[in-house]
Amino acid sequence: MADHDFRTEAAALDADDPLGPLRDRFLAPESSDLVAYFDGNSLGRPVADVPGRLADFIDQQWAGRLIRAWDEQWLDWPHRLGDRLGRLVLGAAAGQTVVADSTTVLLYKLCRAAVDAQAAQGRTEIVLDTDNFPTDRYILEGIAAERGLTLRWIEADQRSGVTLEQVREAVGPKTGLAVFSHVAYRSGFLADGPGITAAVHDAGGLVLWDLCHSGGSVPVALDEWGADLAVGCTYKYLNGGPGSPAWGYVAARHHGLLRQPIWGWIGRxxxxxxxxxxxxxxxxRSFISGTPPILAMVPLDASLDLVEKAGMDAIRAKSVALTELVIRMADALLAPLGVEVASPRESAVRGAHVTLRRHGFREVTAALWREGVIPDYRDPDGIRIGVSPLSTSFAEVATGMLALRDAIVRLDAGQ
Known part of the structure; x- marks a missing residue:
């Protein structure tokens, strides 16, 4: 297909997009040099009414009520937003999700609670994979060293991810905890949540899911899966802003049995x-430690309004359509230039980003950034095209992919 054919297709897709009107609910300053944003899987765009909500919060609650606001409402925010996340995004009943801390801190607290309980039963192994996000691996390596536990590694394919068969082979009578990402951060591979959870349970272990690349882009059903624990950030597809608080899920059956290690005053x-x-x-509430980051929860609440309006099924459908356009354009325009698709082609096992691979992509990424086209780079030789269903248009995908093609041509020409 020619350039104009892809632009025409994108325009038609935008015209039929039921979520299209929601793009106007995001800030897009006229002074911005942005041409195409492909990094919503790292940092989402701000919702347009966040400045007003923050101003109202500062004026009415912080300045107006001061310390009284803690008793009046703020102490309930971690649970209120947690329940809202659970209902809209996670498939979790009320009382199991809390918003607090960073992903790293919550990951540590939940993993430590799980392995301590399991070690008492003689289960001293942690199952993890080589391609999980670095923080997950580092946290588990630290916990293993701290508690004298054994790490059992699964060698994951960087072009796909951890499979059910691999998990079944890795777990056993010593398995205390298994930790996996539902969507692989590199390839976008979508793991078998219910199948893997059941496999770990069959071996007597607990499972924790990292949902950082799932929350807000892929429907999740933690209660239905029978998941034990989960963590996730809110600054990607949930548009909570840089450094926005994470969330943690602990299934109700574990309340009172798992004790997290950071004993802060709010969790007493x-x-x-x-x-x-x-x-x-x-x-x-026992999984909260210190004072909750109330101010940072305001943008998240605004974003959840849009998630609720759209619904996760519609969000997922748009995500699939956007990534399929990326793959079609990659096949037609980039494959002749040596680019390969390093993400699953089957939408049922693909999250909301597509990784493309070719030598020289680090330099290409830098060139694109200078032009206002913003993907991100991941070793080895990968550009991630991260599309956010609520804020990304099909026309934006077409423009950005054509710019990527042009940047590769210039690189090969030595320009």
């Missing part, structure tokens, strides 16, 4: 009693 049974000794609060 009566936080304002200020008494001696630590007695964990009941339920999911």
């Amino acid at each position: 049974r009566d936080a304002f009693d200020m008494g001696p000794g630590y007695e964990p609060a009941e339920g999911i």
Whole structure:
């Protein structure tokens, strides 16, 4: 297909897009040099009414109510937003999800709680994979060293991800905890959530899912899967902003049985009693440690309004359509230039980004950034095309992919 054919196709797809009107609900400054944004899987765009909401929060709640706002509403925010996330995005009933801390801190707390409980039963192995996000691997390596546990590694294919068959081979009578990403950060491979969860349970282990690349782009059903634990960030497809708080999920059946290691005052049974000794609060609140990042929750709440309006099924359908356009354009325009698709072609096992691979892509990425086309680069030789269903148009995909083609041609010509 010629350039104009792809532009025409993209225009037609935009005209039929039921989520198209929601793109106007995101900030797009006229002064911006942005041409195409392909990095929503790293940082989502801000929702347009966030400045007004922040101003209202500062004026009415922070300045107006001051310390009284903690008793009046703020102490409930981690649970209120957690329940909302659970209902809209995670397939989780109320009382199991909390918004607090960073992904790294919550990952540590939930993993430590799980392995400590399991080690008491003689289960001393942690199952993980070589292609999981670095933080996940580092946290688990640290916990293993800290608690004298054994790491059992699965060698994951960087072009796909961890398979059910690999998990079945890796787990056994010593398995205490298995930790995997639902969507692989490099390839976008979508793992078999319910199947892998069942396989770990069959071996007697617990499973924690990293949903950083799933939340807000791929429907998840944690309760239906029978998942034990999960963590995820809110600054990617949930548009919470840089450094926005993460969330943690602990299935209700584990409440009171798993004890997280960072005993902060907010997670105590009566936080304002200020008494001696630590007695964990009941339920999911026991997994909170310090003062919740209330101000940083305001943009997340605004974004969840859009998720609720769109619905996760429609978001997923748009995600599939966007990534399929990326792959079609890659096949037609980039494959003759030596580019290969390093993500699954079958949409059922692909998340919301497509990784393309070719030598020289680090330099190509830098050139594109200078032109206002923003993908990101991941070793080895990979450009990730991350499309956000709520804020990315099909025309934006066509423009960005054509710019990528032109940048490769210039690189090969030595320009």
